[in-house]
Each structure stands twice: as C-alpha cells, then as structure tokens.
Amino acid sequence: MTTRKEFLIKSGLLVAGTVLMPSFTTAPKKAVRNLGVQLYTFRNEMAADAVGTLEKIAALGIKQIESARSEKGLYYGLGPKEMKKVCKSLGMTLRSGHVALDKNWQNTLDQASESGQEYLICSSMPSNGQTVDNYKAVAEAFNKAGEDCKQRGIKFGYHNHDYEFESENGEVLYDVLLDNTQADLVHMELDLGWVVVAGKDPLDYFKRYTGRFPLWHLKDMDMEKKESTEFGRGGLNIPQMLKHRKESGLEYIFIEQEEYASTPFESMAHNMEYMKDL
Numbered sequence: 001m002t003t004r005k006e007f008l009i010k011s012g013l014l015v016a017g018t019v020l021m022p023s024f025t026t027a028p029k030k031a032v033r034n035l036g037v038q039l040y041t042f043r044n045e046m047a048a049d050a051v052g053t054l055e056k057i058a059a060l061g062i063k064q065i066e067s068a069r070s071e072k073g074l075y076y077g078l079g080p081k082e083m084k085k086v087c088k089s090l091g092m093t094l095r096s097g098h099v100a101l102d103k104n105w106q107n108t109l110d111q112a113s114e115s116g117q118e119y120l121i122c123s124s125m126p127s128n129g130q131t132v133d134n135y136k137a138v139a140e141a142f143n144k145a146g147e148d149c150k151q152r153g154i155k156f157g158y159h160n161h162d163y164e165f166e167s168e169n170g171e172v173l174y175d176v177l178l179d180n181t182q183a184d185l186v187h188m189e190l191d192l193g194w195v196v197v198a199g200k201d202p203l204d205y206f207k208r209y210t211g212r213f214p215l216w217h218l219k220d221m222d223m224e225k226k227e228s229t230e231f232g233r234g235g236l237n238i239p240q241m242l243k244h245r246k247e248s249g250l251e252y253i254f255i256e257q258e259e260y261a262s263t264p265f266e267s268m269a270h271n272m273e274y275m276k277d278l
Contacts, residue, residue: 035275036064036095038217038256042264043070050076051086058090060268066254067097068123074099074108080115095252096189096215098123098159101145113152119215119252120149121189123159130166135173139180146185157187157215165198178209188212190248191256193219196236197226203244211249216241217256228258230267231274239278 037057039046045053047070057065065087070076074097075083087094096119099108112120122142128134142158149156158181164174178188190213195202206213218241220234221227231238260267 034063036254037062038066038254040068041257046076065094080111084115119155121157121159132168135176142186155187157189159189162194162198187214189215191217193221206247213248214251216253218253219256231271
C-alpha cells in the first residue's frame with residue numbers, strides 16, 4: 001500500500017497542507033468528543049464520495065476536520081464554501097488543510113479564506129536536498145508564508161515526516177527549521193508517529209521548543225514495518241504524550257492512519273474507542 005509520503009512524492013505534492021483537531025485544554029472526556037481527523041485517512045473514500053464520507057466520519061463522533069490536497073483539489077471536488085457548509089451541517093468544523101507552497105499559493109490563500117479554516121499546513125519539505133542550507137532557505141520561505149497567512153487571519157504551519165530528523169554535520173535538520181522560523185508565524189504540526197520512527201522523542205522537543213507544537217498528528221506506528229497502525233498496537237506511548245500536551249502548546253489533535261487492519265472506518269472506530277478509554 002502506498003504511504004502518504006510516497007503519495008506526495010509520486011504526485012508532486014511536496015508541500016501540502018493539513019486539517020486540525022480540537023483543543024485539549026478541557027477534561028479528557030470532553031476532549032474526546034472534539035477529536036479531529038486528517039482526511040488523508042479516508043483518501044479513497046473522499047475521492048469517490050466526499051459528502052457521503054464526511055457523513056460517515058461525523059457518525060464516528062469526530063468533530064474537527066483537516067483536509068489534504070488531492071487530485072480533485074483542496075477539498076475533494078467541493079468548493080471551499082461548500083466544504084465549510086457540509087462540515088457545519090454535520091456538526092463538524094473545518095480547522096486546517098494540507099497545501100502546497102507553489103505557484104498557486106495566492107489561490108490557496110483565497111480558498112482558505114473562503115473556507116473559514118484556521119490553519120494552512122505545508123505537509124512536506126521542498127525537494128532541494130537534505131542540507132542545512134536548504135532548510136535555512138525553506139525556513140525563510142515559511143516565514144514569508146506565515147506573514148501572508150497572518151494578513152488573512154490564518155495560521156501557517158509545517159507537518160513533518162521522518163526525514164527531517166536526519167543530520168548534516170551534526171545538526172538535526174528539523175532543529176535547523178525550528179531555529180530559523182518565527183514562532184509567531186510558523187506553527188508546527190508534529191506528526192508523533194514519524195518522530196518515534198526517526199528515533200527521536202517528542203517529549204524532548206516539547207521541552208526544548210516549548211509551545212511550538214499547537215497541532216499534532218496522532219499516529220501509532222508499527223516500528224518493524226515503519227507504517228501506521230491502530231492505537232495501542234504500535235510504538236507510540238499515547239497516554240504519555242497526552243500528559244505533556246501543555247508543554248507542546250497543543251490546540252488540536254488530528255488522528256491520521258495511512259494503513260489499516262481492515263478498513264479506515266473500522267480503524268478509526270477503534271482509535272476513537274481507545275481515546276475514550278484513556
């Protein structure tokens with residue numbers, strides 16, 4: 001099965017965006033009712049029937065939506081206002097979206113403004129090399145994108161995979177990105193699953209870069225296959241992560257799962273039950 005990273009690379013969507021999750025500043029039970037999902041989890045279903053799939057997602061108790069760029073556009077063939085309307089009618093909120101920093105950036109901003117979403121997330125590093133110099137150049141571009149978004153009342157951010165945690169001359173490239181972006185302009189969406197696959201500890205980042213991670217992709221990972229799995233079946237200590245959400249600066253959590261034991265709906269139902277039991 002093609003992973004999201006492979007999909008982005010193959011399709012040229014190297015700088016895509018994301019949709020976000022709800023606040024965890026309330027009690028856990030209320031937070032569960034506000035859990036969000038990254039729609040790439042349901043990519044095939046969304047492509048085939050966007051509205052029908054959103055109805056099924058709402059039935060799982062999911063309240064927050066993060067979109068992902070697809071072959072049918074930023075909202076799976078729906079217009080930005082239509083996407084907002086459909087989500088609202090189902091008791092959900094379009095919070096975020098994975099997008100590309102490309103020649104269509106201004107159009108992306110226009111659509112995000114129309115949709116009313118809070119965040120635009122670049123979901124993959126531009127393919128100019130795993131070097132400190134490239135990450136510094138990307139950081140400059142991200143700061144500019146953050147300014148563009150701020151003028152629209154939107155927040156810009158970046159979503160990691162595992163490769164950002166590679167090093168050059170002793171410098172971890174993800175750290176270079178953090179050190180050279182402005183915290184008020186570039187908001188990190190930390191994919192916890194890819195962090196642990198890369199051999200790093202999310203809690204270390206919460207400690208060293210306190211408050212820089214308002215968005216999470218909550219994703220458990222099969223550490224042998226290096227692919228996502230249902231909650232509680234992989235190498236991510238989810239209860240421990242949640243205990244440190246304040247240091248993260250967490251506002252929204254989006255569950256993302258790319259591979260499934262059966263179907264994405266069954267996997268998501270399992271994940272929601274897991275969160276309720278915490």
